[in-house]
Amino acid sequence: xxxxxxxxxxxxxxxxxxxxxxxxxxxxxxxxxxxxxxxxxxxxxxxxxxxxxxxxxxxxxxxxxxxxxxxxxxxxxxxxxxxxxxxxxxxxxxxxxxxxxxxxxxxxxxxxxxxxxxxxxxxxxxxxxxxxxxxxxxxxxxxxxxxxxxxxxxxxxxxxxxxxxxxxxxxxxxxxxxxxxxxxxxxxxxxxxxxxxxxxxxxxxxxxxxxxxxxxxxxxxxxxxxxxxxxxxxxxxxxxxxxxxxxxxxxxxxxxxxxxxxxxxxxxxxxxxxxxxxxxxxxxxxxxxxxxxxxxxxxxxxxxxxxxxxxxxxxxxxxxxxxxxxxxxxxxxxxxxxxxxxxxxxxxxxxxxxxxxxxxxxxxxxxxxx
Numbered sequence: 524x525x526x527x528x529x530x531x532x533x534x535x536x537x538x539x540x541x542x543x544x545x546x547x548x549x550x551x552x553x554x555x556x557x558x559x560x561x562x563x564x565x566x567x568x569x570x571x572x573x574x575x576x577x578x579x580x581x582x583x584x585x586x587x588x589x590x591x592x593x594x595x596x597x598x599x600x601x602x603x604x605x606x607x608x609x610x611x612x613x614x615x616x617x618x619x620x621x622x623x624x625x626x627x628x629x630x631x632x633x634x635x636x637x638x639x640x641x642x643x644x645x646x647x648x649x650x651x652x653x654x655x656x657x658x659x660x661x662x663x664x665x666x667x668x669x670x671x672x673x674x675x676x677x678x679x680x681x682x683x684x685x686x687x688x689x690x691x692x693x694x695x696x697x698x699x700x701x702x703x704x705x706x707x708x709x710x711x712x713x714x715x716x717x718x719x720x721x722x723x724x725x726x727x728x729x730x731x732x733x734x735x736x737x738x739x740x741x742x743x744x745x746x747x748x749x750x751x752x753x754x755x756x757x758x759x760x761x762x763x764x765x766x767x768x769x770x771x772x773x774x775x776x777x778x779x780x781x782x783x784x785x786x787x788x789x790x791x792x793x794x795x796x797x798x799x800x801x802x803x804x805x806x807x808x809x810x811x812x813x814x815x816x817x818x819x820x821x822x823x824x825x826x827x828x829x830x831x832x833x834x835x836x837x838x839x840x841x842x843x844x845x846x847x848x849x850x851x852x853x854x855x856x857x858x859x860x861x862x863x864x865x866x867x868x869x870x871x872x873x874x875x876x877x878x879x880x881x882x883x884x885x886x887x888x889x890x891x892x893x
Contacts, residue, residue, distance in 0.1 A: 526588035530595055530603045547584060551605045552577060555612070557762040558755060559703040559729075564615030566879045570633060570893025572612050582615035582633075582893070590639045591670070597646030597677070599800040599807070600656045601758045604768055608761035616668055618891060619876045621788075621869045628788040628869065629667055633893045638670035647682035653803075660796045663757040687809035691776035693746040696723040696847070701752035701763040705729040709825035710751035713783050713818065713840065716828055717749065720844035728762055735762075735769040743775030747813075747847060750801070753821065754786035758797055767804050774808040781813035781847060783840075785821025787872070789865045791857040792817070798855050814853035816843045820860045820868055834861040 528549045529536065536550070555578050563573030564582065572579045585591060596603040602610065617630035642661050649657075658675050665672050698718060702708030705727045714725050731738035742748060752763050759767070782801045784794045794817035805812035816839050818824055824833040839858040846853045860868065880890045 524588060525590045525592065526584055528591065528593045528595075528606055528609050530605045547588065549578070549581070549584070549609055555605065555608050557608060557703055557765075558611035558614070558760065560708070560753065560755075560760075561704075562619065562879070565619040565890065566876065566885065567883050569885070569890050570615045572615060574612070578609060578612050581609055581613040585613050585616050585638055585668070586634045586636070586893070588638065590673070591641070593640065593642045595642065595644060597644040597649060597653070597657065598764065599767070599803040600653065600796065601660050601800055604761050604764040607756070607758060607764055610664065610668070610756045611761050613668065614756060615893070620873045620890075623865075623869070624666065627790050627793060628865070630669075632669050633891070634669070636669075638665075638668065639673045640665055640670045641674045641676075642672075643676045643678065645678040645680045647680060649677045649679060656796070656799055656803075660757060663793070663796060667757055685807065686771075686773055688774040688777040691743075693744060693776035693778055695745050696721055696747040696749065697742055697745040698723050698725045699742065699748055699750045700725055700727045700729075701750050701760065701766075703729050703760065703762055708753070709785055709821050710753055710783070712825040712828065713785060713821075713836075714749070714751045716837070716840050717751075717783070717844055717847075720841070721749075721847060728766060731766075735765045736772075738766055739769035739772075743770075743773070745778060746776075747779045747781070747850075749781045749783065749847060751783040751785075752797075754784055754788075754794055754797055757793070759800055767801075771804070771808060774810065777809065777811070779811045779813040779847075779850065779852070780805050781843070782815045783818065783843070784815065785818040785825060787820070787822045789820050789859065789868050791819030791859050793819075794857070795855075811852055813851075814843075814846065815855040816840065817855065817857045819858065820863070822872075823863075823868065824858075824860060832860045832863040835859060 526547045595606040620631045698714045700711045702710040798815035802812045818836045824836040827833045835858040
């Protein structure tokens, strides 16, 4: 059976429904919950999300589909918040274990089949630069989820009315932890290091409990926002996308927006799409994009900020703090581990999943099932 993932409203989809008769269809019923980064789909119920809602079995639905078609609103270069949420909840389609593919770390396959995927973007002003970014993003998603790009298309649709940042008074700096793991997040550890230089309050996105409009209203008064976020499925986590979309409705006063992103893969360059999305969003809102800091091997470097492997990340954070203090905009910067070989990192990371599964009564072989 073919699988359609879309973000159309019921009214928008009605004229298209006959075209997808007999398909497995995933749409927004209003109940989807964000991925919380718990790794349960790897170490508790391999191949299946532990969150009990209608999207719990997305990994299996992807695996069983003979073809996947995605219809999504173009959102800063990638998927809309709902469609991204679906993919965030599908990470169990691959294994937690790493391998090297095309010179980069990626997840090992859980299933032998490659998933043919077609993505239809719709938006306004989708010039060649924006299309190139979106194609690169889809290719990255397919590489990480063991898919293959069949086609990527773009449809021009009328642009909605867009507000820009105005002259409302803004002041102060907010450090925003965009990880749904809250106080246990590596993103928060990176912010705490930054906080030593900048001061300011750390606000955890998870504390908004799904009320992204209220969180956006709380943050609009800040002159400077520093977002720290993990990389989820090659882009921003869906919860962060929902917050940015809430900001877009009413950007408030002009501000500078910086981003620190980390990922479990070794190579920080895999964060480039995420930083491009934040830059596009900042321009759309009329904010100054202050720059991005990408931290490779984030699960290790955030935990070892006082030890040599994290030396590059620490130096990057210090330079970033100086730019924020001075109100300067800087180029995106990428920091990888210092003198810690990738091969050692891969072996250590792969071994670490075995005791985690064992604590849940699972063997290494169980983790590979699905």
